[in-house]
Amino acid sequence: MNVLIPVKSLDHAKSRLEKSLSADERKNFVLHMLDHVIGVIQSCKEITQITIVTPDDEIKKYVEPKGIKILAEEEEGYNQSLTKAAAHEKGNAVLTIAADLPLLTIDDIKHLLHLAKSHDIVLAPAKDEGTNAVFMKFSLILPYLFGKNSFEHYKKTAHEKNLSVGIYQSETIAFDIDTIEDLKKLQEMK
Numbered sequence: 001m002n003v004l005i006p007v008k009s010l011d012h013a014k015s016r017l018e019k020s021l022s023a024d025e026r027k028n029f030v031l032h033m034l035d036h037v038i039g040v041i042q043s044c045k046e047i048t049q050i051t052i053v054t055p056d057d058e059i060k061k062y063v064e065p066k067g068i069k070i071l072a073e074e075e076e077g078y079n080q081s082l083t084k085a086a087a088h089e090k091g092n093a094v095l096t097i098a099a100d101l102p103l104l105t106i107d108d109i110k111h112l113l114h115l116a117k118s119h120d121i122v123l124a125p126a127k128d129e130g131t132n133a134v135f136m137k138f139s140l141i142l143p144y145l146f147g148k149n150s151f152e153h154y155k156k157t158a159h160e161k162n163l164s165v166g167i168y169q170s171e172t173i174a175f176d177i178d179t180i181e182d183l184k185k186l187q188e189m190k
Contacts, residue, residue, distance in 0.1 A: 003097060004051050005037060005038070005097055007056065009059075010056050010059060013030040014029065036102055037098075038063070040109060041109060044110065052068055053081050054070070054072070079145065080144075082096060082146070086139040089139035093139070095109075096133065097133040101175070102175070102177060103171070103173075103186075107172075115166035115168055119137070119166035124167075124170065124173045125167070125174060127175060130151060132176055133173060134154065141163065
């Protein structure tokens with residue numbers, strides 16, 4: 001199974017943290033979280049390919065030596081870029097997961113894949129009503145709906161299409177870094 005990891009441009013990465021971190025610190029932080037997510041996913045034997053979807057040449061150069069496939073983000077917008085990337089999967093199962101999950105564990109991936117055995121869609125909600133991971137038994141069985149309140153949008157759309165939905169709730173996958181408060185909480189955990 002392939003995993004898609006969308007990564008925004010480093011120039012615009014984590015802009016809500018600019019009062020606490022310099023541009024270089026934000027870039028390094030994004031790359032550190034990406035390394036963590038890649039490492040966790042690579043330790044799961046069910047995963048056969050990781051594909052990074054990004055418009056950023058620096059990220060491309062950073063992950064290529066790791067044997068990671070790169071798809072240039074050519075479409076305007078997060079969901080459109082993921083749709084184009086998922087089209088390469090030709091209907092195969094695909095897991096799409098956020099790159100900013102500093103607490104992600106191998107158990108999170110295993111639980112997602114376990115739920116995937118009995119559901120068409122598996123969702124892992126973020127702490128803010130968003131979605132940090134989406135498993136689709138067949139790529140593009142649902143459109144990508146990332147954005148505000150995406151968790152509810154995914155559930156509603158899956159229900160409308162009569163697709164079975166598994167929900168995986170875990171603090172480690174729900175915790176992403178978007179705000180200064182998130183960063184402070186992460187620092188307190190260390």
